[in-house]
Every structure is written in C-alpha cells, then in structure tokens.
Amino acid sequence: MGLISVAAFPPIHFVPIVIISFVGLIWLLDGSKEEKNFNRKQSAKVSFINGSFLVGYNFGLGFFSAGFYWIGFSFLVDVEKFSWMMPFAILGLSACFATYIGLVTLITFYLSNRGIGRIIIFSIVWVVFEWIRGFLFTGFPWNLLGTIWVNSNNMIQFASFFGVLGLSLITALTLSSFAIMGYKNKPIIWRLKAVGAPVSLMVLAWIGGVYKLSGVDTDFVDGVLLRLVQPNIQQSEKWKPEKRLNHLNNLLELTNSPSVQGDTVKPTHIIWPETAIPFSLRGTLSPALEIISKAAPKNGALFSGALEITNNQFGEKKFWNTLKVITPENKNFDSYKKFHLVPFGEFIPFREQLETLLIDNKYSALARIDFSRGSGLKVLNAPGIPPASPLICYEIIFTGNVVPANVDEQNRPEWLLNITNDAWFGLSMGPYQHLAAAKFRAVEEGLPLVRVANTGISALIDPYGRTIVQTRLNERNFIDVGLPKAIMDRTFFSKTQALFYRFLH
Incomplete structure (x- = not known):
C-alpha cells in the first residue's frame, strides 16, 4: 500500500x-x-x-x-x-x-x-x-x-x-x-x-x-533582469582537477551569451548553481575571482555557489559550502555559509567510531572531508536588487525555516534564492520532488522563489507558487527572467510560524 x-x-x-x-x-x-x-x-x-x-x-x-x-x-x-x-x-x-x-x-x-x-x-x-x-x-x-x-x-x-x-x-x-x-x-x-x-x-x-x-497577476521588480545559469555538469566530472577550467569556461560562456530577448537586453544579475565554482577563491586560485568578477554585470552582481576553505586558529582547514555575491568593484560583496548540512553527504555523524569500524575496508566512503556548519539563516544583500534569503540545496525543504526570524519587517528578505546541485540523482524522481517542496516555501512565505540547479530543474516561482518558467532536467541552458515582487501583506503562515517551527531550530 x-x-x-x-x-x-x-x-x-x-x-x-x-x-x-x-x-x-x-x-x-x-x-x-x-x-x-x-x-x-x-x-x-x-x-x-x-x-x-x-x-x-x-x-x-x-x-x-x-x-x-x-x-x-x-x-x-x-x-x-x-x-x-x-x-x-x-x-x-x-x-x-x-x-x-x-x-x-x-x-x-x-x-x-x-x-x-x-x-x-x-x-x-x-x-x-x-x-x-x-x-x-x-x-x-x-x-x-x-x-x-x-x-x-x-x-x-x-x-x-x-x-x-x-x-x-x-x-x-x-x-x-x-x-x-x-x-x-x-x-x-x-x-x-x-x-x-x-x-x-x-x-x-x-x-x-x-x-x-482570481485577477492576480505577477508583478515584477523594476530594473531587475535575472539570468539563471544551468551548466549541466555531470557529477562524475565536477570535481576532477583537470576539468576545473572547462567548467569555469562553460559557466562564463552561458553568462556572456546574448539574451533571447535581443542584443540590447542585458541581465542585471547572474545566478550560478551550488558549488558552481569547484575550488576555493583564496590563495593561488584567487586570480579566478578576478575573471569571475569581470562577468558580473555593472551595477549588479553575480551570485554563485562556491567551495570556501579557511584555516582555524590551530591551522586546521575548514571547508564551507557557500553562496557568494560577487561584483566588479567589490569582489566579495556578501556571502552565506550553508548551515543545514546533509548527514553522510556533507558530514559524517560519529565519524571517529565509523572510521574505526571500517579502517580495514578499502572501499570505505568515509575518507572525505566534513563541511563546517554556518551560523544560520541571514539576509543576503547585493547591489540593485531587493534583499534575499539564501538557501543551499535541501535547506529549502524545511517548512517554517527559510527566512531569518531575527529581522524586523523593514529588513525582511523579499525573495528566496535556492541554489542546488541535483546532478547526484540523475533522471530520477528526486529533482522533481525537490522542486515541489521548494514551491511550497514560496506559497507559505508569500515570497518569489528563484531556483538555480546545476543539471536542473531551475525555475522561477512567483509568491503564489505559480511557475513562471523552468528548465528541463539534464539540459545546458540559461533563462532570462524578471524578479517577481513579494506579496504586499505577509501571509498568515509567515506571521504565525514561530509558534510551531522556530523554537526547534
């Protein structure tokens, strides 16, 4: 049954x-x-x-x-x-x-x-x-x-x-x-x-x-044109060192392609998917940041998922799954670090005990890094666009926990930005079900959702949960779309959710 x-x-x-x-x-x-x-x-x-x-x-x-x-x-x-x-x-x-x-x-x-x-x-x-x-x-x-x-x-x-x-x-x-x-x-x-x-x-x-x-149309923010970039990089190829330059060129080519709306139409903001930049933008690879920042629109920004590597006070490396806001003038304008990590995907619970059990297993899948946990939800700012609530991968599926609770009404984000990499799951039900869960967050919060996925499904959802446009799964493409306005009066759910959800997180 x-x-x-x-x-x-x-x-x-x-x-x-x-x-x-x-x-x-x-x-x-x-x-x-x-x-x-x-x-x-x-x-x-x-x-x-x-x-x-x-x-x-x-x-x-x-x-x-x-x-x-x-x-x-x-x-x-x-x-x-x-x-x-x-x-x-x-x-x-x-x-x-x-x-x-x-x-x-x-x-x-x-x-x-x-x-x-x-x-x-x-x-x-x-x-x-x-x-x-x-x-x-x-x-x-x-x-x-x-x-x-x-x-x-x-x-x-x-x-x-x-x-x-x-x-x-x-x-x-x-x-x-x-x-x-x-x-x-x-x-x-x-x-x-x-x-x-x-x-x-x-x-x-x-x-x-x-x-x-009835009679409700989708209103768009003036002066904002988004380009959602779906590079369609297969997971088996994504982290190969010799492929890094190819992946970056793939993203840049889609970013710089002429708009289907005409040569005179230029996107104001570019959005790349989760870990689109498959290397840290620090140290010897910092020149890549210079190249990427030049792709950011003037007076706008480029949003991208990226791997970030830092050192703690003991000199130990820490790894973060981040979303960067990159501008031509200020290379790192703002950033967000993912805080709801995937067990056994981004960190191994009880790692020491499990590694002890599997120490003689040459096929052990535990020989991987653990990502560090970010501090929590935040309001992400960028030039020329309303503030957003950033969510990486499956952070979007948690009802009642997609908008920071510690901001006042005037500083509340006006859209949800979800970047993800569903390439792990191929042509299965997973990416479709992931998108379905994401749509409900738009309805619950009364906020538009911009979703950019590596292999799909990328989509623009208005604050009523209506799909404006979406890509197909496993296609290399980009879409140029406006940014819908948030619902003027907050939804009942967004006003009362603290009673049921916020105290748990």
Missing part, C-alpha cells in the same frame, strides 16, 4: 492512488488482532511488533523505499567505490523512517476505536509525525502528504495560511475517511455524510484558492 502511494507525488501526480493506499491502511489497522489491554504475562514487545505497529511499519517501508530510491543514484557516481552501499542506504534509511508510520498506527490504535474517531486521530497523529520528521535527527521532511497537490495552484494556496502540514492534515482526513464506506454496520446515509464532510473541506480549500488567485 505504501509503495503505490508514491505515484501521487511528482513527477507522476496520480493523486487518486493514495485513496486506495490510505483506505487499505485504515482497514488493515481496523483488522489488527492486537489486544489493547494485553495480559501482563504477555510480552509487550511481541504485541508491539505483531500488531498495529507492524501495519504502519510495513506501509512505511514501501512508502519510503519507493520515495527515497533516488538517493541510491548518488552511490553510482563512483561505482567502484560506493555502489556496494546503495541497497544498504536505501533500505536502511527506509527502515528507519518506516518507524514513524509504525508509531502513527500504533498510537492511533491505542487512542481510538474503529470509526470516525479513528480517522480523526489517525490524521492528526500522521501530521504530528510529519512535523517531527522535519527536525528529529537533523530532519528530513521529504514527500510530506500535502505535496501531492503541488500541481494545483488553487489547492496549494491553503499553505499560505497553515503551511504544507495544514494541507497534509486535511488531505489525510479526506483520504482516510473513504475507509468509512466499508463500515457495513452503518447506514449508507451516515457513511456518505462522514465522507462528505472532509471532502467538502477540501473543496472549500480549493475554492478559497480560486478566490485568492
């Missing part, structure tokens, strides 16, 4: 399939033979494993295995060294995350009986664990249930009030309510009313979205 439900998410978008999977999950839970007040002599562990927990755990194992399969593509970049880890990574991660849904069904079973009460409790507990999934063990809120509506501009407006988790709640309630139709001991009229109530709520959410978007 869990496995087929992934077809409702991008890029397939077959939403009706989740009705089948959620109804099946509820019916299996209803059929659980576990006794709520089991005999004290009976092992609690046996009851826990054999009953309601296992119903949800098996669902979760399918859901997360199908939803996370794309992570395995990253182990194929260096097949000889990393491919052996692929099945362990996918199944291991899925097995851990399946525990969340196992706990959902366990708690639901013990707090409710078969009927409407169970549907309500299940929906609430489901969303509580989606929320927990967003911060526990550094957090990985991927494929939240509300994301299935990403293709409906009307439906996703609900997120501007209650976030994607609010949309997850009414979605879970609606999907699971169809299980009531199988309760033959209830009159058909009663069953239809029980299903009709949450369905009506979904319809009202959709109508509210229609009303919110």
Whole structure:
C-alpha cells in the first residue's frame, strides 16, 4: 500500500492512488488482532511488533523505499567505490523512517476505536509525525502528504495560511475517511455524510484558492533582469582537477551569451548553481575571482555557489559550502555559509567510531572531508536588487525555516534564492520532488522563489507558487527572467510560524 502511494507525488501526480493506499491502511489497522489491554504475562514487545505497529511499519517501508530510491543514484557516481552501499542506504534509511508510520498506527490504535474517531486521530497523529520528521535527527521532511497537490495552484494556496502540514492534515482526513464506506454496520446515509464532510473541506480549500488567485497577476521588480545559469555538469566530472577550467569556461560562456530577448537586453544579475565554482577563491586560485568578477554585470552582481576553505586558529582547514555575491568593484560583496548540512553527504555523524569500524575496508566512503556548519539563516544583500534569503540545496525543504526570524519587517528578505546541485540523482524522481517542496516555501512565505540547479530543474516561482518558467532536467541552458515582487501583506503562515517551527531550530 505504501509503495503505490508514491505515484501521487511528482513527477507522476496520480493523486487518486493514495485513496486506495490510505483506505487499505485504515482497514488493515481496523483488522489488527492486537489486544489493547494485553495480559501482563504477555510480552509487550511481541504485541508491539505483531500488531498495529507492524501495519504502519510495513506501509512505511514501501512508502519510503519507493520515495527515497533516488538517493541510491548518488552511490553510482563512483561505482567502484560506493555502489556496494546503495541497497544498504536505501533500505536502511527506509527502515528507519518506516518507524514513524509504525508509531502513527500504533498510537492511533491505542487512542481510538474503529470509526470516525479513528480517522480523526489517525490524521492528526500522521501530521504530528510529519512535523517531527522535519527536525528529529537533523530532519528530513521529504514527500510530506500535502505535496501531492503541488500541481494545483488553487489547492496549494491553503499553505499560505497553515503551511504544507495544514494541507497534509486535511488531505489525510479526506483520504482516510473513504475507509468509512466499508463500515457495513452503518447506514449508507451516515457513511456518505462522514465522507462528505472532509471532502467538502477540501473543496472549500480549493475554492478559497480560486478566490485568492482570481485577477492576480505577477508583478515584477523594476530594473531587475535575472539570468539563471544551468551548466549541466555531470557529477562524475565536477570535481576532477583537470576539468576545473572547462567548467569555469562553460559557466562564463552561458553568462556572456546574448539574451533571447535581443542584443540590447542585458541581465542585471547572474545566478550560478551550488558549488558552481569547484575550488576555493583564496590563495593561488584567487586570480579566478578576478575573471569571475569581470562577468558580473555593472551595477549588479553575480551570485554563485562556491567551495570556501579557511584555516582555524590551530591551522586546521575548514571547508564551507557557500553562496557568494560577487561584483566588479567589490569582489566579495556578501556571502552565506550553508548551515543545514546533509548527514553522510556533507558530514559524517560519529565519524571517529565509523572510521574505526571500517579502517580495514578499502572501499570505505568515509575518507572525505566534513563541511563546517554556518551560523544560520541571514539576509543576503547585493547591489540593485531587493534583499534575499539564501538557501543551499535541501535547506529549502524545511517548512517554517527559510527566512531569518531575527529581522524586523523593514529588513525582511523579499525573495528566496535556492541554489542546488541535483546532478547526484540523475533522471530520477528526486529533482522533481525537490522542486515541489521548494514551491511550497514560496506559497507559505508569500515570497518569489528563484531556483538555480546545476543539471536542473531551475525555475522561477512567483509568491503564489505559480511557475513562471523552468528548465528541463539534464539540459545546458540559461533563462532570462524578471524578479517577481513579494506579496504586499505577509501571509498568515509567515506571521504565525514561530509558534510551531522556530523554537526547534
């Protein structure tokens, strides 16, 4: 059941399939033979494993295995060294995350009986664990249930009030309510009313979205023309020293190409993707900064992801995943250091212990550097453009944590800038699902989103979550676009999110 439900998410978008999977999950839970007040002599562990927990755990194992399969593509970049880890990574991660849904069904079973009460409790507990999934063990809120509506501009407006988790709640309630139709001991009229109530709520959410978007056009900031550069550098080639100059020339060629809007049209700001500059701009490679700064538009700026290497007070090297603002006059105008690092990707948890275990394994993937953690979200400034909230890679997926909380209304960023490198994941569902999560941040915050990816998908999203333009996956291209204005009145979600999210970060 869990496995087929992934077809409702991008890029397939077959939403009706989740009705089948959620109804099946509820019916299996209803059929659980576990006794709520089991005999004290009976092992609690046996009851826990054999009953309601296992119903949800098996669902979760399918859901997360199908939803996370794309992570395995990253182990194929260096097949000889990393491919052996692929099945362990996918199944291991899925097995851990399946525990969340196992706990959902366990708690639901013990707090409710078969009927409407169970549907309500299940929906609430489901969303509580989606929320927990967003911060526990550094957090990985991927494929939240509300994301299935990403293709409906009307439906996703609900997120501007209650976030994607609010949309997850009414979605879970609606999907699971169809299980009531199988309760033959209830009159058909009663069953239809029980299903009709949450369905009506979904319809009202959709109508509210229609009303919110009616007659609303996208307004653009005067005097700003962005060029989003997608160089399409394959991950297996990206960090080869002999390829560095080729990669830089690739970026410069796309940056200096004539605009499709005419030779007289010149971009005011250039944006390159995550770690587009695959070397530190310090020391012997500082001449590269001189070349790059000349590509920055006059009175504008070039935004680029870059590797930064510094030395601490003990002379030890520290590595940072950064976003640089480069201008012709002031080479390093502003910068941001990524703070939400990817476990096992940008740092190894318990590195010393794991290296001890794998010290004799010539295929160990742990012989890598650990990136250092930045200080947190910030407002990024650049000449000739409103301030932005910079987000690198999967920092964009964390609902309620994409705009710095410690700024006043006048200094609040007016757009979201997300640079990423999804080349790790090839032609899989991963990049599409990453973009879907990013769209919800635009709706929640009422801010336009500019997303620039190495191999795609690069996109411009207006503050209502509508896609203005986007590239295809795995294409070398650039797009020249304006910068949409932020919504004048802040969204309800952006005003109240501190109650639910900010204290966790």
